[in-house]
Amino acid sequence: MKRAIPVLALSIAGLVPVWLYSPGPAHEGEINEAAAAPETQAQTQAPQTTTAAPKTSGAAPTTQPQQTQQQQTQQQAQTRTVSGPAVNTSEGVVQVQVTLQGNKITDVRALRAPNSDPTRMALPILKQEALKAQSADIDTVSGATATSTGYKQSLQAALDGAQ
Template identity: 80%
Template sequence: MKWAIPVAVLSVAGLVPVWLYTPGAAHEGEINEAAAPPVTQEQQAAPQTTTPQATAPKTSGSAAPKTTQQQTQQQAQNRTVPGPAVNTSEGTVQVQVTLQGTKIVDVKALRAPNSNPTRMALPLLRESALKAQSADIDTVSGATATSDGYKQSLQAALDNAK
Protein backbone atom coordinates (compact mmCIF):
# COMPACT_ATOMS: atom_id res chain seq x y z
CA MET A 1 0.00 0.00 0.00
CA LYS A 2 2.86 2.38 0.73
CA TRP A 3 4.00 2.03 -2.92
CA ALA A 4 0.61 2.71 -4.47
CA ILE A 5 0.83 6.52 -4.49
CA PRO A 6 4.40 6.77 -5.93
CA VAL A 7 3.57 4.16 -8.60
CA ALA A 8 0.41 6.04 -9.61
CA VAL A 9 2.24 9.40 -9.73
CA LEU A 10 5.10 8.02 -11.81
CA SER A 11 2.68 6.25 -14.15
CA VAL A 12 0.78 9.47 -14.80
CA ALA A 13 4.05 11.40 -15.20
CA GLY A 14 5.19 8.87 -17.79
CA LEU A 15 1.94 9.03 -19.75
CA VAL A 16 1.66 12.83 -19.93
CA PRO A 17 4.23 13.18 -22.77
CA VAL A 18 2.43 10.45 -24.72
CA TRP A 19 -0.91 12.24 -24.34
CA LEU A 20 0.59 15.60 -25.36
CA TYR A 21 2.53 14.29 -28.37
CA THR A 22 1.45 15.63 -31.77
CA PRO A 23 3.33 14.44 -34.85
CA GLY A 24 4.86 17.00 -37.18
CA ALA A 25 4.09 17.29 -40.89
CA ALA A 26 6.86 14.84 -41.79
CA HIS A 27 5.29 12.17 -39.59
CA GLU A 28 1.67 12.42 -40.69
CA GLY A 29 1.96 9.38 -42.90
CA GLU A 30 1.31 11.17 -46.16
CA ILE A 31 2.56 10.51 -49.65
CA ASN A 32 4.14 13.41 -51.54
CA GLU A 33 4.88 12.52 -55.16
CA ALA A 34 6.23 16.00 -55.89
CA ALA A 35 9.01 15.66 -53.28
CA ALA A 36 10.68 12.72 -55.04
CA PRO A 37 8.84 11.98 -58.26
CA PRO A 38 9.79 8.90 -60.23
CA VAL A 39 11.05 9.73 -63.71
CA THR A 40 8.86 8.20 -66.40
CA GLN A 41 9.49 7.86 -70.10
CA GLU A 42 6.94 10.61 -70.75
CA GLN A 43 8.79 12.98 -68.44
CA GLN A 44 12.11 12.18 -70.09
CA ALA A 45 10.66 12.97 -73.52
CA ALA A 46 8.79 16.09 -72.37
CA PRO A 47 10.59 19.45 -72.48
CA GLN A 48 11.76 20.69 -69.09
CA THR A 49 10.32 24.04 -67.99
CA THR A 50 12.83 24.68 -65.21
CA THR A 51 15.98 24.66 -67.35
CA PRO A 52 16.02 27.51 -69.87
CA GLN A 53 18.53 27.30 -72.67
CA ALA A 54 21.12 30.04 -72.39
CA THR A 55 22.34 29.82 -75.98
CA ALA A 56 20.99 28.20 -79.09
CA PRO A 57 23.20 25.58 -80.73
CA LYS A 58 25.05 26.81 -83.81
CA THR A 59 24.11 24.74 -86.81
CA SER A 60 23.76 25.41 -90.49
CA GLY A 61 20.30 25.56 -92.00
CA SER A 62 17.04 26.95 -90.72
CA ALA A 63 15.55 23.77 -89.18
CA ALA A 64 17.46 23.93 -85.87
CA PRO A 65 16.46 27.48 -84.84
CA LYS A 66 12.78 26.69 -85.50
CA THR A 67 13.04 23.55 -83.37
CA THR A 68 14.64 25.52 -80.54
CA GLN A 69 12.02 28.23 -80.91
CA GLN A 70 9.22 25.66 -80.85
CA GLN A 71 10.68 24.06 -77.70
CA THR A 72 10.88 27.46 -76.02
CA GLN A 73 7.25 28.16 -76.93
CA GLN A 74 6.19 24.78 -75.56
CA GLN A 75 8.07 25.45 -72.34
CA ALA A 76 6.36 28.81 -72.01
CA GLN A 77 2.95 27.16 -72.51
CA ASN A 78 3.46 24.60 -69.72
CA ARG A 79 1.92 25.70 -66.46
CA THR A 80 1.47 23.95 -63.16
CA VAL A 81 -1.67 24.53 -61.09
CA PRO A 82 -2.10 23.09 -57.59
CA GLY A 83 -5.52 21.95 -56.46
CA PRO A 84 -6.87 22.55 -52.98
CA ALA A 85 -6.26 20.12 -50.14
CA VAL A 86 -9.37 17.96 -49.75
CA ASN A 87 -10.01 16.32 -46.37
CA THR A 88 -11.35 12.77 -46.66
CA SER A 89 -12.10 10.08 -44.12
CA GLU A 90 -8.71 8.51 -44.89
CA GLY A 91 -6.66 11.72 -44.84
CA THR A 92 -5.88 14.80 -46.90
CA VAL A 93 -5.58 14.57 -50.69
CA GLN A 94 -4.10 17.33 -52.86
CA VAL A 95 -3.00 17.16 -56.49
CA GLN A 96 -1.09 19.36 -58.87
CA VAL A 97 -1.82 19.38 -62.60
CA THR A 98 0.61 20.39 -65.35
CA LEU A 99 -1.00 21.72 -68.50
CA GLN A 100 0.41 22.40 -71.95
CA GLY A 101 -2.15 24.71 -73.47
CA THR A 102 -5.39 22.95 -72.55
CA LYS A 103 -3.90 19.44 -72.54
CA ILE A 104 -3.16 17.70 -69.22
CA VAL A 105 0.43 16.45 -69.46
CA ASP A 106 0.99 15.43 -65.82
CA VAL A 107 -0.83 15.01 -62.51
CA LYS A 108 1.05 14.59 -59.23
CA ALA A 109 -0.24 13.93 -55.74
CA LEU A 110 1.11 16.61 -53.42
CA ARG A 111 -0.55 14.99 -50.41
CA ALA A 112 -2.28 11.66 -49.98
CA PRO A 113 -2.81 9.14 -47.18
CA ASN A 114 0.07 6.70 -46.79
CA SER A 115 -1.84 3.43 -47.05
CA ASN A 116 -1.63 0.39 -49.31
CA PRO A 117 -4.89 1.14 -51.16
CA THR A 118 -3.80 4.72 -51.80
CA ARG A 119 -0.34 3.72 -53.00
CA MET A 120 -1.95 1.33 -55.48
CA ALA A 121 -4.65 3.82 -56.51
CA LEU A 122 -2.51 6.91 -57.25
CA PRO A 123 -0.89 5.57 -60.46
CA LEU A 124 -4.29 4.37 -61.70
CA LEU A 125 -5.92 7.72 -60.96
CA ARG A 126 -3.08 9.58 -62.70
CA GLU A 127 -3.31 7.34 -65.75
CA SER A 128 -7.09 7.76 -65.91
CA ALA A 129 -6.84 11.55 -65.66
CA LEU A 130 -4.24 11.70 -68.43
CA LYS A 131 -6.34 9.44 -70.63
CA ALA A 132 -9.65 11.23 -69.96
CA GLN A 133 -8.04 14.71 -70.04
CA SER A 134 -10.43 15.69 -67.25
CA ALA A 135 -11.37 14.94 -63.66
CA ASP A 136 -14.23 12.73 -64.84
CA ILE A 137 -12.49 9.48 -63.91
CA ASP A 138 -13.56 6.22 -62.30
CA THR A 139 -13.19 5.58 -58.59
CA VAL A 140 -10.58 2.98 -57.68
CA SER A 141 -12.13 0.11 -55.73
CA GLY A 142 -10.75 -0.07 -52.20
CA ALA A 143 -9.61 3.56 -52.28
CA THR A 144 -12.95 5.32 -52.62
CA ALA A 145 -12.20 8.21 -50.24
CA THR A 146 -8.82 8.86 -51.83
CA SER A 147 -10.33 8.68 -55.32
CA ASP A 148 -13.07 11.16 -54.43
CA GLY A 149 -10.57 13.58 -52.89
CA TYR A 150 -8.26 13.19 -55.90
CA LYS A 151 -11.10 13.98 -58.33
CA GLN A 152 -12.25 17.01 -56.30
CA SER A 153 -8.75 18.47 -56.04
CA LEU A 154 -8.07 17.80 -59.74
CA GLN A 155 -11.36 19.41 -60.84
CA ALA A 156 -10.66 22.50 -58.74
CA ALA A 157 -7.14 22.77 -60.20
CA LEU A 158 -8.54 22.50 -63.73
CA ASP A 159 -11.18 25.14 -62.92
CA ASN A 160 -8.46 27.46 -61.57
CA ALA A 161 -6.37 26.95 -64.70
CA LYS A 162 -9.07 28.41 -66.97
Protein backbone atom coordinates in the same frame (compact mmCIF):
# COMPACT_ATOMS: atom_id res chain seq x y z
CA MET B 1 -23.19 -25.62 -21.10
CA LYS B 2 -20.00 -27.64 -21.38
CA ARG B 3 -19.15 -25.88 -24.63
CA ALA B 4 -20.06 -22.35 -23.55
CA ILE B 5 -16.98 -21.74 -21.40
CA PRO B 6 -14.40 -22.82 -24.04
CA VAL B 7 -16.26 -20.90 -26.77
CA LEU B 8 -16.33 -17.77 -24.63
CA ALA B 9 -12.67 -18.11 -23.68
CA LEU B 10 -11.56 -18.67 -27.30
CA SER B 11 -13.70 -15.79 -28.53
CA ILE B 12 -12.08 -13.41 -26.05
CA ALA B 13 -8.62 -14.77 -26.91
CA GLY B 14 -9.32 -14.14 -30.59
CA LEU B 15 -10.54 -10.58 -30.00
CA VAL B 16 -7.61 -9.46 -27.81
CA PRO B 17 -5.19 -9.01 -30.78
CA VAL B 18 -7.87 -7.03 -32.63
CA TRP B 19 -8.34 -4.70 -29.66
CA LEU B 20 -4.59 -4.23 -29.24
CA TYR B 21 -3.88 -3.60 -32.95
CA SER B 22 -2.37 -0.28 -33.95
CA PRO B 23 -1.18 0.60 -37.45
CA GLY B 24 2.55 0.41 -37.98
CA PRO B 25 4.86 3.07 -39.41
CA ALA B 26 3.87 2.16 -42.99
CA HIS B 27 0.49 3.79 -42.38
CA GLU B 28 1.75 6.99 -40.81
CA GLY B 29 2.24 10.26 -42.64
CA GLU B 30 1.39 11.12 -46.18
CA ILE B 31 2.54 10.40 -49.70
CA ASN B 32 4.13 13.29 -51.59
CA GLU B 33 4.93 12.42 -55.21
CA ALA B 34 6.17 15.92 -55.99
CA ALA B 35 8.91 15.70 -53.34
CA ALA B 36 9.91 12.22 -54.50
CA ALA B 37 10.61 13.31 -58.10
CA PRO B 38 12.38 16.64 -58.68
CA GLU B 39 10.98 18.97 -61.32
CA THR B 40 12.58 18.89 -64.73
CA GLN B 41 13.91 21.97 -66.46
CA ALA B 42 11.01 21.85 -68.91
CA GLN B 43 8.60 22.50 -66.06
CA THR B 44 10.60 25.29 -64.44
CA GLN B 45 11.65 27.28 -67.50
CA ALA B 46 9.50 29.10 -69.99
CA PRO B 47 9.35 27.31 -73.34
CA GLN B 48 11.68 28.62 -76.00
CA THR B 49 10.19 29.41 -79.35
CA THR B 50 11.92 30.17 -82.58
CA THR B 51 10.54 32.17 -85.44
CA ALA B 52 11.42 31.60 -89.06
CA ALA B 53 11.21 34.07 -91.90
CA PRO B 54 8.00 33.72 -93.91
CA LYS B 55 8.22 31.95 -97.23
CA THR B 56 7.39 34.11 -100.20
CA SER B 57 5.00 32.85 -102.79
CA GLY B 58 4.94 35.82 -105.14
CA ALA B 59 2.07 37.52 -103.31
CA ALA B 60 2.61 40.24 -100.77
CA PRO B 61 3.33 38.66 -97.38
CA THR B 62 0.77 39.16 -94.69
CA THR B 63 2.10 39.35 -91.15
CA GLN B 64 -1.20 39.58 -89.27
CA PRO B 65 -2.34 35.94 -89.70
CA GLN B 66 1.18 34.72 -89.09
CA GLN B 67 1.42 36.63 -85.80
CA THR B 68 -1.88 35.17 -84.70
CA GLN B 69 -0.64 31.70 -85.59
CA GLN B 70 2.58 32.26 -83.62
CA GLN B 71 0.61 33.48 -80.61
CA GLN B 72 -1.55 30.35 -80.77
CA THR B 73 1.55 28.16 -81.01
CA GLN B 74 3.09 29.90 -78.00
CA GLN B 75 -0.11 29.47 -76.00
CA GLN B 76 -0.24 25.79 -76.89
CA ALA B 77 3.40 25.29 -76.00
CA GLN B 78 3.09 27.14 -72.68
CA THR B 79 3.62 24.70 -69.83
CA ARG B 80 2.10 25.56 -66.49
CA THR B 81 1.67 23.76 -63.21
CA VAL B 82 -1.38 24.32 -61.00
CA SER B 83 -1.99 22.89 -57.54
CA GLY B 84 -5.47 21.97 -56.42
CA PRO B 85 -6.74 22.57 -52.90
CA ALA B 86 -6.15 20.10 -50.08
CA VAL B 87 -9.31 18.01 -49.72
CA ASN B 88 -10.08 16.37 -46.38
CA THR B 89 -11.36 12.80 -46.72
CA SER B 90 -12.16 10.11 -44.18
CA GLU B 91 -8.74 8.54 -44.89
CA GLY B 92 -6.70 11.77 -44.80
CA VAL B 93 -5.84 14.82 -46.87
CA VAL B 94 -5.56 14.57 -50.68
CA GLN B 95 -4.04 17.30 -52.85
CA VAL B 96 -2.92 17.07 -56.48
CA GLN B 97 -0.81 19.16 -58.83
CA VAL B 98 -1.55 19.16 -62.56
CA THR B 99 0.85 20.10 -65.33
CA LEU B 100 -0.73 21.47 -68.48
CA GLN B 101 0.75 22.20 -71.87
CA GLY B 102 -1.77 24.44 -73.55
CA ASN B 103 -5.06 22.75 -72.68
CA LYS B 104 -3.59 19.24 -72.52
CA ILE B 105 -2.93 17.52 -69.19
CA THR B 106 0.63 16.19 -69.35
CA ASP B 107 1.16 15.14 -65.72
CA VAL B 108 -0.72 14.76 -62.45
CA ARG B 109 1.09 14.34 -59.13
CA ALA B 110 -0.19 13.76 -55.64
CA LEU B 111 1.17 16.49 -53.38
CA ARG B 112 -0.54 14.94 -50.36
CA ALA B 113 -2.29 11.62 -49.93
CA PRO B 114 -2.83 9.12 -47.11
CA ASN B 115 0.04 6.67 -46.74
CA SER B 116 -1.88 3.42 -46.99
CA ASP B 117 -1.79 0.38 -49.24
CA PRO B 118 -5.07 1.15 -51.05
CA THR B 119 -3.93 4.72 -51.74
CA ARG B 120 -0.50 3.63 -52.98
CA MET B 121 -2.19 1.23 -55.39
CA ALA B 122 -4.83 3.77 -56.47
CA LEU B 123 -2.61 6.78 -57.25
CA PRO B 124 -1.02 5.39 -60.45
CA ILE B 125 -4.44 4.26 -61.68
CA LEU B 126 -6.00 7.66 -60.96
CA LYS B 127 -3.11 9.42 -62.73
CA GLN B 128 -3.43 7.16 -65.77
CA GLU B 129 -7.19 7.71 -65.94
CA ALA B 130 -6.83 11.50 -65.65
CA LEU B 131 -4.24 11.57 -68.45
CA LYS B 132 -6.44 9.35 -70.60
CA ALA B 133 -9.66 11.31 -69.96
CA GLN B 134 -7.91 14.72 -70.04
CA SER B 135 -10.29 15.80 -67.28
CA ALA B 136 -11.30 15.05 -63.71
CA ASP B 137 -14.19 12.91 -64.94
CA ILE B 138 -12.57 9.60 -63.96
CA ASP B 139 -13.73 6.40 -62.31
CA THR B 140 -13.33 5.76 -58.60
CA VAL B 141 -10.78 3.09 -57.72
CA SER B 142 -12.40 0.25 -55.78
CA GLY B 143 -10.97 -0.03 -52.27
CA ALA B 144 -9.76 3.59 -52.30
CA THR B 145 -13.06 5.41 -52.64
CA ALA B 146 -12.25 8.25 -50.24
CA THR B 147 -8.86 8.88 -51.84
CA SER B 148 -10.39 8.74 -55.33
CA THR B 149 -13.08 11.25 -54.40
CA GLY B 150 -10.56 13.67 -52.89
CA TYR B 151 -8.24 13.21 -55.89
CA LYS B 152 -11.03 14.05 -58.34
CA GLN B 153 -12.15 17.10 -56.33
CA SER B 154 -8.63 18.51 -56.06
CA LEU B 155 -7.92 17.79 -59.75
CA GLN B 156 -11.15 19.49 -60.86
CA ALA B 157 -10.38 22.57 -58.78
CA ALA B 158 -6.84 22.72 -60.22
CA LEU B 159 -8.21 22.47 -63.77
CA ASP B 160 -10.78 25.17 -63.02
CA GLY B 161 -8.02 27.41 -61.65
CA ALA B 162 -5.86 26.87 -64.71
CA GLN B 163 -8.42 28.38 -67.07
